[in-house]
Each structure stands twice: as C-alpha cells, then as structure tokens.
Amino acid sequence: MLDKLSSSLKDAVKKIAMSKRIDRHTVEELVRDLQRALIQADVRISMVKELSTRVRERALKEKAVLNPREHVIKILYEELMKILGRGVELPLRPQKVMMVGLHGSGKTSSCAKLARYFQKKGLKPAVICADIYRPAASAQLRQLCAEINVPFFDTASCGRTDVLEIVKAGVEEFERYDIKIIDTAGRHALESEMIEELRRIESEIKPEQRILVLDASIGQQASVQAKAFDDAIGITGIIITKMDGTAKGGGALSAVAETNSGVAFIGTGEKIDDLERFEPDRFVSRMLGMGDIKSLIEIAEENLEPEDAEAALKGKFTLNDLYKQLEALRKMGPFKKLVQMLPLGGLDIDLDDSAYQVTEEKLRKFRVIMDSMTEEERNEPKIIDGSRLRRIAIGSGTSTAEVNELLKYHRMMQKMMKSLTSGRGRVPIPIPKMRGMPVKMMKKLK
Ligand SMILES: Nc1nc2c(ncn2[C@@H]2O[C@H](COP(=O)(O)OP(=O)(O)OP(=O)(O)O)[C@@H](O)[C@H]2O)c(=O)[nH]1
Ligand SMILES: [Mg+2]
Known part of the structure; x- marks a missing residue:
C-alpha cells in the first residue's frame, strides 16, 4: 500500500x-x-x-x-x-450508518467490510440495500452479507420500490440490531438528483454516521467530493478504498485533511477483511518505516528531564541516573523492538537473536546489582571498596567481576555524559557493549 x-x-x-x-x-x-x-x-x-x-x-x-x-x-x-493525518474514529455503539459516494467507489464492498468490522467488535450489524437502480446491486450485497452471516434487506424483502420506503422498512425490520448499514446508489458525477435522494434518506432516517466512500485513485479530487457531500448531508467519516491499487493515495489523504472531514478507514483489497482503521500516527510511522516512532520520541523526551540534563552537565552522573536510564530502556520493551524503533531500525542490521538476549540479560543483571546497593553507594560509587563489592555481589546473586563490570560501564557512561559540556554528543540512551554484539552494530548505535 x-x-x-x-x-x-x-x-x-x-x-x-x-x-x-x-x-x-x-x-x-x-x-x-x-x-x-x-x-x-x-x-x-x-x-x-x-x-x-x-x-x-x-x-x-x-x-x-x-x-x-x-x-x-x-x-x-x-x-x-x-x-x-486527519483521522476519525467511529464509536462502537448502536447506530445507523449511511454509505454514500460516486459510482464504483467501493460503497457496496465497504458496507460488507464495515459490517464485518462491527461484528468483530462484538456488535450485531445488519445491512439494507437502497440501490434500486443497478439490478445487480442487491445480489452483490446479498452475497457479501451471506459470506459473513449478516442479515440483509432490500426491495424484495418488503415488496416496495420507493427508496425511502425500503430504507424505512429495513430500519424497522432490524430494530433489534446494533448497527444498521444502508448502502445507497452511486452516480457518475455529483448530480443534483443523487444529492436530492441522499438528502431525503438522511432527513427521514437521521443516520448517526454518514460515511463517504472515495476511491483513492482520484487523488487530489478527494477534497472536491468531500466538500460537496459534506455540504449536502454532513459527512461524519470517510473510507478511502483501493489504497492497494494506486500511487495516488497520499493525494487523497492529504486532500481530505484539508476539509472538515476525517478518514475513518482505508480499504486495502477486495476481500471482506481488507479494511483498516485509519490511525494517522501509526499510518505515518509505518510510511516512514519507524515501527513506532511516536513512542520512541516520547520516551526520548521523557528521558531528558531537565534536572537530569542539568546534573549531567555538572558532570554528576550517578549510578542512580544510570538506573533511571536503564529503567527507561526497559520500559521501551524488548531490546530487539527497541533497535527496530531507533531511527536506524530501517537499516539491515544483521543481529541474531542471541545477541539481543545477551544484551537484555546484561541490562537486567545491572538493575539487580544496583538494587543491592545502598542509596549512598548509588550516589557515590567511589565509596564501593572491596568489602562492599563482595556484599553487593552476594546480595544480588552475582559475582564481584560482574559488579565491577557495571562500575566500569558506569564510569564510561559518566565520561560520555561529561562530554556534553563540551557541546559535543548528546544525552545518550546507554547500550552497553556486550559480548556477542557485532562491533559494526555498536558503531551504528552510537
Ligand atoms: N483492490 C481493491 N478493490 C476494491 C476495494 N474496494 C472496492 N473494490 C472493488 O471496486 C469495485 C467496485 O466496488 P463496489 O463496492 O461495487 O462499488 P460501489 O460504490 O458500490 O459501486 P456502485 O454501486 O456501482 O456505485 C469492485 O470490484 C470491488 O471489488 C479496495 O479497497 N481494494
Ligand atoms: Mg454499490
């Protein structure tokens, strides 16, 4: 896509x-x-x-x-x-949903997809066909509804031929259903006749949701259509279909972002399950290949609390600060995911799983060791002498060599933090150099 x-x-x-x-x-x-x-x-x-x-x-x-x-x-x-990124979320509650859009935009398919969506969320959908103009329209929708076991209503269900009467009868018939989806007929252009019919259905039924279905390949034209339909019946959400088949989807999305409407879903294929909620932040992160860039940035910002930065600038970077950094790192989830989230995540870093595990395991051990230290020791690591070292090792179930490794790592970090005062470098997210981690990757991470 x-x-x-x-x-x-x-x-x-x-x-x-x-x-x-x-x-x-x-x-x-x-x-x-x-x-x-x-x-x-x-x-x-x-x-x-x-x-x-x-x-x-x-x-x-x-x-x-x-x-x-x-x-x-x-x-x-x-x-x-x-x-x-202009998105909107359809509420998960009982409501009537009216689908509108030009000919062939994907209304009928989207009716079924939407029914499926609500069904998966535990709501009971039913579908009404208000397209009496295209003979195959009913059959198409009936077939789709049968596939997902959703009840269906059309002209044949009530013996009426007037669109408004069919819709009214359908809404009555499905009174006990949570979501009533109404498929309307498409036209080739924004004809006044079609707009009039939509207006009449809208004012009679008062659907809570009025969903405009747009074909992504119309690109910039999306804004013209969105505005026209919005003027006519007030659009509450947009589905952009066929995002899988065109390079112009970015144009359609940006055109919609200019209007009052938001995109609720995007259609990504012909199958019933090919409908995705449009969540702008996730969508843009995915476009940029960032995994979850938003949380990365938020956490990086969290990491830079002013007082921390200040302490670091004074050259005082205690084991407590290191602990906080390791905690922040842990909160970011598995190390493997973290690497993928870093701006370098898109690069092909050939790291096997064991290297990730070694690093994660080491970071975990560092925290356990620090848990066995006194507050004083964490603030002034210099006071850790031989006997303290042994006590910490025993308390944390590690060895003195491992405690020493942590102290060494802390000194290295402290030096790095000090380099900030010279204006070079930045507040780093510390990732210790580990056995099993290729030097190539360490370079990339720095
Ligand atoms: N690849 C792809 N095809 C889609 C998507 N949505 C709809 N289509 C196809 O587009 C064609 C038209 O879809 P319909 O749902 O019949 O469109 P419509 O708006 O109901 O058309 P009318 O009722 O004639 O106005 C069908 O062949 C669909 O399978 C999508 O997200 N991706
Ligand atoms: Mg249709």
Whole structure:
C-alpha cells in the first residue's frame, strides 16, 4: 500500500539517520526527496511547498532537544501528520450508518467490510440495500452479507420500490440490531438528483454516521467530493478504498485533511477483511518505516528531564541516573523492538537473536546489582571498596567481576555524559557493549 511513497520516505529517513551531521545541505536534500515523493503521490503542489518551507525552517531554526537526527525525523513525522493525518474514529455503539459516494467507489464492498468490522467488535450489524437502480446491486450485497452471516434487506424483502420506503422498512425490520448499514446508489458525477435522494434518506432516517466512500485513485479530487457531500448531508467519516491499487493515495489523504472531514478507514483489497482503521500516527510511522516512532520520541523526551540534563552537565552522573536510564530502556520493551524503533531500525542490521538476549540479560543483571546497593553507594560509587563489592555481589546473586563490570560501564557512561559540556554528543540512551554484539552494530548505535 502506497509502496512508492513509503519507500521514498523510508529512504529519506535512512539518509537522515546515517548522515554525519545535520546541516543546511542535509535539510535541503531531505526537502527535495520529500517534494519528489509527495508530488508523485498526487499531493497538491501548494501543500508540498508549504510543508517544505516548514520542514526547512523548523529543522534549521528549532533548538534540538533530541539529537539532531531524531529532531529532524520528528519534524518530518509531525509535518507529514499535518498533511496526511486527519483521522476519525467511529464509536462502537448502536447506530445507523449511511454509505454514500460516486459510482464504483467501493460503497457496496465497504458496507460488507464495515459490517464485518462491527461484528468483530462484538456488535450485531445488519445491512439494507437502497440501490434500486443497478439490478445487480442487491445480489452483490446479498452475497457479501451471506459470506459473513449478516442479515440483509432490500426491495424484495418488503415488496416496495420507493427508496425511502425500503430504507424505512429495513430500519424497522432490524430494530433489534446494533448497527444498521444502508448502502445507497452511486452516480457518475455529483448530480443534483443523487444529492436530492441522499438528502431525503438522511432527513427521514437521521443516520448517526454518514460515511463517504472515495476511491483513492482520484487523488487530489478527494477534497472536491468531500466538500460537496459534506455540504449536502454532513459527512461524519470517510473510507478511502483501493489504497492497494494506486500511487495516488497520499493525494487523497492529504486532500481530505484539508476539509472538515476525517478518514475513518482505508480499504486495502477486495476481500471482506481488507479494511483498516485509519490511525494517522501509526499510518505515518509505518510510511516512514519507524515501527513506532511516536513512542520512541516520547520516551526520548521523557528521558531528558531537565534536572537530569542539568546534573549531567555538572558532570554528576550517578549510578542512580544510570538506573533511571536503564529503567527507561526497559520500559521501551524488548531490546530487539527497541533497535527496530531507533531511527536506524530501517537499516539491515544483521543481529541474531542471541545477541539481543545477551544484551537484555546484561541490562537486567545491572538493575539487580544496583538494587543491592545502598542509596549512598548509588550516589557515590567511589565509596564501593572491596568489602562492599563482595556484599553487593552476594546480595544480588552475582559475582564481584560482574559488579565491577557495571562500575566500569558506569564510569564510561559518566565520561560520555561529561562530554556534553563540551557541546559535543548528546544525552545518550546507554547500550552497553556486550559480548556477542557485532562491533559494526555498536558503531551504528552510537
Ligand atoms: N483492490 C481493491 N478493490 C476494491 C476495494 N474496494 C472496492 N473494490 C472493488 O471496486 C469495485 C467496485 O466496488 P463496489 O463496492 O461495487 O462499488 P460501489 O460504490 O458500490 O459501486 P456502485 O454501486 O456501482 O456505485 C469492485 O470490484 C470491488 O471489488 C479496495 O479497497 N481494494
Ligand atoms: Mg454499490
């Protein structure tokens, strides 16, 4: 899905992650890569220009709280969210859902997909067909509903031929069902006749959700349609279908983000289960290949509490500080996941599972050892003499060699933290050099 856009964005992120330093040249190159990728995805030129200006300005002017690479990636993420990320969530409660959209946009398929979605969430859906114009419409929807065991209602169920009467009868028939999904007929263009019919259904039935179905391949045109349908019946959410089959999905998403409406789902294939909730943050992270960039950034920010940074700048970096850092690292989840979350995660780092385990195990041991120390020892590691060393080793069920290894690691970290005062480096997330971890990777992690 949006493979081209995604791979271009991933490449841009990789370039940033690997660049030695972030300067005007790196930022310009990033902006150029971005422009190319977004224009190919059919994002409107003026939006691309605005985004370029913001990325350029922010990357060069804003003070980096994180390291400069993460900072730029964070800016990229935030700015892409602004143009691609207008999402909305359909509430999980009993309601009527009316589906509207142009001919062939994917309304009927999306009715079934949506029924399936609610069904999986434990709600009871039922579907009503209000398309009396296309003879095959009923059969198509009936078939889809049968596949997922969802009750279906159409003109034949009530012997009526007026759209409004069919819908009213259907809603009555399905009174006991939680979700009543109404499929409407499509037209080739935004004809006043169609809009009128939709208005009549809307005012009669008062559906809580009025969902516009858009084909992703219309790209920028999505905003024109979204605005027109919104004016007519008030759109509560959008489904962008066929994201699997077009490079223009980015354009459709950005066009929708310009309107009052939000995207609730994206269709990613022809099968009933090919419907995904649109969650902008996850979507953009995935586009950038960041695993979960948001949590990485949040945790990195958490890590940089002002007083910590201050203490570090004074050159006082105690075992307690180290402990806090290791805790933060632990909270980030399994080490393997962490590496994938780092901006370097997209690189092919050939680490086997045993190397991850060794590192994780060591970090765990460090914490256990620190748990066996007194507060005083954690604050002033210098006072740890031979007898204290033995006591800590026994208390933590480790050896004096292991306690010494921790102390050595702490001294190394302390030195690194001190280097901050010279203006070089950054507050690092500490990852000890471990047996079994290839030197190549250690270099990449630094
Ligand atoms: N690849 C792909 N195909 C889709 C998706 N959604 C719908 N389609 C296909 O698009 C075609 C049209 O879908 P329909 O659901 O019949 O569209 P519609 O809006 O109900 O069409 P009308 O009722 O004629 O206005 C069908 O062949 C669907 O299988 C999607 O997310 N991905
Ligand atoms: Mg249809």
